[in-house]
Amino acid sequence: MSLIHNISLLFDASNETKSEILSILDFKYNHQNQISSNIKKIYLEIELSSLEKSKSNILKNPEKKKYFKAKIKFDEKDSPLNIKFRIRGKNHWHHRLDKPSLRLKLKKENPYKMMRHINLISPEGRTIIENYYPDILAKRIGLTAHHGELIELIINNKSYGIYHLVSREDESMIRLNKRMPGPLLLGKYLDEKWELNDFEIVNDRSISDSKEFFEKMINVINSKKENVDWDIIKSLSILK
Numbered sequence: 001m002s003l004i005h006n007i008s009l010l011f012d013a014s015n016e017t018k019s020e021i022l023s024i025l026d027f028k029y030n031h032q033n034q035i036s037s038n039i040k041k042i043y044l045e046i047e048l049s050s051l052e053k054s055k056s057n058i059l060k061n062p063e064k065k066k067y068f069k070a071k072i073k074f075d076e077k078d079s080p081l082n083i084k085f086r087i088r089g090k091n092h093w094h095h096r097l098d099k100p101s102l103r104l105k106l107k108k109e110n111p112y113k114m115m116r117h118i119n120l121i122s123p124e125g126r127t128i129i130e131n132y133y134p135d136i137l138a139k140r141i142g143l144t145a146h147h148g149e150l151i152e153l154i155i156n157n158k159s160y161g162i163y164h165l166v167s168r169e170d171e172s173m174i175r176l177n178k179r180m181p182g183p184l185l186l187g188k189y190l191d192e193k194w195e196l197n198d199f200e201i202v203n204d205r206s207i208s209d210s211k212e213f214f215e216k217m218i219n220v221i222n223s224k225k226e227n228v229d230w231d232i233i234k235s236l237s238i239l240k
Contacts (some may be wrong), residue, residue, distance in 0.1 A: 015124070016093050039162070042120075043073040043154045045080060054087040055095050067105055074112060081110050094122060099160055103168075113147065114175055117168040120153060132164050139177070147176040169202055185214060194218050 035149040050068040057066045067084035084105040087095055094101035104118040108186045112118060124131060128150065138145035147167040165174040171181045198214050 016091065023086075028149070038121060040074075040149065040151045041076065041154055042151050042163075043080075044085070045071040045156060046085065048156065050085075051087065051097050051100060054085075055097065055100070058087050058095065071106075072104065072106075072199055082107065088119060089121075093124060096122070101163075109229045111172070115147070115167055115172045117170065117172075119164075119168060120151075121164040121166060123162060128162055128164075131166075135166075144174065144177045144179060146173060193222055 005062040046068070048237050050070075054066070054068055057064075065086055067086045070085045071080035072083050073080050085102050087100045088103040089095060089101040099122045101122045102120040104120065106112060106116050106118070109118060121131065123129075132148050132150060135145040135148045146169075151163055151165050153163045167176060169184055171184055174181050174184070179212040186202055187194070187198055188200075190198050196211065196218055199214070201211070201214065
């Protein structure tokens with residue numbers, strides 16, 4: 001791997017270590033009892049052993065992630081809805097059984113704010129809002145961003161603390177941004193010069209020649225200003 005990639009991995013590891021140490025202090029001083037009553041609560045009913053089974057599955061077979069049965073209530077007075085869930089995330093921080101990050105899979109007839117898939121992420125930062133607030137800022141300047149909420153997760157009548165509820169990168173996220181559904185480019189690990197193969201194309205059925213279209217767009221982004229194909233820029237503006 002490149003030197004820059006190794007440095008980024010070291011930086012990520014140091015942040016995770018810091019968060020682990022601070023989470024121990026949070027447990028010691030019992031901040032969970034200070035959660036505001038104004039924060040929305042989500043109630044999950046699961047078989048406790050399913051958390052361990054899900055963790056084992058995601059570590060041993062990450063390419064074939066298994067979902068487990070659960071029930072959910074978005075209000076304590078609601079009737080529970082049947083859903084499926086699994087542990088999500090790519091590192092130990094999200095796989096901890098005392099505060100796991102989860103992906104919920106709801107039924108078509110019972111979505112939550114148009115979303116069938118919901119991520120409940122254990123906050124990685126000390127202030128909890130690091131992953132939450134950038135989406136708010138992005139929307140304020142007119143960019144497409146995730147739908148996000150800060151919630152308290154209750155599993156089997158036990159509080160697991162504050163979580164970041166966030167949409168998945170799919171058609172529902174586009175609709176929540178009040179835009180017409182279209183393909184999305186997901187670029188999580190990008191080099192300085194972008195290539196189409198570095199991206200995952202999601203929901204590409206809405207444009208039959210999306211690969212050719214995105215190839216032209218990326219070439220424009222990588223070009224020097226004096227070599228920009230302004231016809232492509234105009235077509236992007238029309239689609240937006």
